[in-house]
Amino acid sequence: MNVEKLMLKLERKHPNEPEYLQAVREVLTTVEEAYNQHPEFEANKIAERIVEPDRQFTFKVTWVDDRGQVQVNTGYRVQFNNAIGPYKGGLRFHPSVNPSILKFLGFEQIFKNALTTLPMGGAKGGSDFDPKGKSAGEVMRFCQAFMIELWRHIGPETDVPAGDIGVGGREIGYLYGMYRKLARENTGVLTGKGMTYGGSLIRPEATGFGAVYFLVQMLAEQGMEIAGQRIAISGFGNVAWGAAKKATELGAKVVTISGPDGYIYDEAGLNEEKIAYMLELRASNNDVVAPYAEKFPGAKFVAGHKPWEVAVDIAMPCATQNELGGEDAKQLLANGVKIVAEVSNMGCRPEAIEAFIEAKIPYGPGKAVNAGGVATSGLEMTQNSQKLNWTAEEVDAKLHQIMSSIHTACIEYGTEAGGYINYMKGANIAGFMKVAKSMVEQGVI
Numbered sequence: 001m002n003v004e005k006l007m008l009k010l011e012r013k014h015p016n017e018p019e020y021l022q023a024v025r026e027v028l029t030t031v032e033e034a035y036n037q038h039p040e041f042e043a044n045k046i047a048e049r050i051v052e053p054d055r056q057f058t059f060k061v062t063w064v065d066d067r068g069q070v071q072v073n074t075g076y077r078v079q080f081n082n083a084i085g086p087y088k089g090g091l092r093f094h095p096s097v098n099p100s101i102l103k104f105l106g107f108e109q110i111f112k113n114a115l116t117t118l119p120m121g122g123a124k125g126g127s128d129f130d131p132k133g134k135s136a137g138e139v140m141r142f143c144q145a146f147m148i149e150l151w152r153h154i155g156p157e158t159d160v161p162a163g164d165i166g167v168g169g170r171e172i173g174y175l176y177g178m179y180r181k182l183a184r185e186n187t188g189v190l191t192g193k194g195m196t197y198g199g200s201l202i203r204p205e206a207t208g209f210g211a212v213y214f215l216v217q218m219l220a221e222q223g224m225e226i227a228g229q230r231i232a233i234s235g236f237g238n239v240a241w242g243a244a245k246k247a248t249e250l251g252a253k254v255v256t257i258s259g260p261d262g263y264i265y266d267e268a269g270l271n272e273e274k275i276a277y278m279l280e281l282r283a284s285n286n287d288v289v290a291p292y293a294e295k296f297p298g299a300k301f302v303a304g305h306k307p308w309e310v311a312v313d314i315a316m317p318c319a320t321q322n323e324l325g326g327e328d329a330k331q332l333l334a335n336g337v338k339i340v341a342e343v344s345n346m347g348c349r350p351e352a353i354e355a356f357i358e359a360k361i362p363y364g365p366g367k368a369v370n371a372g373g374v375a376t377s378g379l380e381m382t383q384n385s386q387k388l389n390w391t392a393e394e395v396d397a398k399l400h401q402i403m404s405s406i407h408t409a410c411i412e413y414g415t416e417a418g419g420y421i422n423y424m425k426g427a428n429i430a431g432f433m434k435v436a437k438s439m440v441e442q443g444v445i
């Protein structure tokens with residue numbers, strides 16, 4: 001494979017898709033060497049085939065808001081690759097959603113899902129609908145209108161959507177309700193469902209919990225423990241909540257959370273009450289963290305800044321793509337950061353990753369660290385097809401096991417000559433190999 005030639009072709013074809021190009025470049029450059037040891041990959045044009053989505057749907061979503069005004073949004077589903085299992089990946093509702101962002105997310109999802117050890121292909125979807133300030137009725141009507149279009153393209157053995165930014169348990173409920181009505185069947189076609197209609201225990205916590213289980217293993221590899229570590233978390237949604245909850249439970253001190261308005265610095269560290277309050281803040285639909293500092297006067301709100309300027313041992317980006325840049329990385333390193341566990345998808349910019357690797361700081365990429373979310377979705381699919389519900393302990397034990405196996409795969413494929421563990425390389429190669437082999441074995445289709 002000639003990465004530069006392939007990238008040039010993609011850049012010409014998709015000049016307006018920077019996130020997609022960024023994700024593809026990262027994967028191809030890190031797998032190049034391993035890829036070239038397999039002549040059958042090149043003979044089957046695996047690289048060219050894997051960067052192209054199987055298909056993409058774009059559809060109009062029309063709905064009526066509370067004032068009686070007609071609203072129009074765009075809905076999308078990118079079915080990227082189903083070589084190892086049904087398409088699987090979340091739906092994102094955010095005004096920034098566009099084909100580039102969904103293609104980057106769908107592409108990442110292929111390798112993440114392969115890492116989970118479960119049979120799931122890669123997909124992503126969503127809409128430019130902005131949940132901010134919308135009433136519950138508006139959210140419901142939007143979700144219903146969205147599913148009226150999407151339902152024909154999905155199914156329990158075809159494509160299984162879930163949540164992502166802006167899509168949580170409430171939205172999944174509305175989406176599932178409409179799917180069930182249209183399809184006239186009760187199948188596990190979405191994951192992240194409520195417990196009364198086929199959901200899995202631990203799914204709401206799974207992304208954050210899994211990330212902390214992975215972090216604990218990264219720390220252990222360096223001879224460190226999580227108890228007593230100072231952690232900077234960004235975001236204040238479902239993922240940040242789960243990570244803060246588990247890290248705090250294990251004795252770490254989470255000192256920041258953040259929103260689009262700025263970040264909260266809480267020197268005393270988060271506790272159960274403050275973590276529970278994060279959910280209230282999110283549910284208020286205002287997308288701001290500032291009220292935290294009014295509610296808990298020991299905490300400080302820093303408007304317009306990111307939490308990466310705070311001196312911490314561990315950084316856990318939990319908000320969105322490219323939220324940690326080169327300058328942020330420099331600042332973290334200058335303040336003595338020891339480990340970066342990226343929980344958001346592609347949360348770090350390439351310059352930041354380069355800086356961490358250059359400084360020999362272990363950097364866990366999102367597709368490994370956050371894979372517990374989709375892994376537990378996979379466990380929800382298994383429970384649905386067995387028509388059984390597992391206990392929280394059973395699900396948590398499986399989540400633990402999956403995160404361990406991802407960590408082992410990263411070490412196996414990512415340990416460099418000097419002993420530094422390049423988790424990005426390890427995760428990309430391990431995920432890629434599985435999908436590429438399966439594509440070769442199944443022929444040119």
Ligand code: 2IT
Pocket residue numbers: 088089090091112160161162163164165191345370371373374375377
């Ligand atoms: O980025 C992700 O892995 C998710 N948003 C979860 C996807 C899923 O299908 O549970």
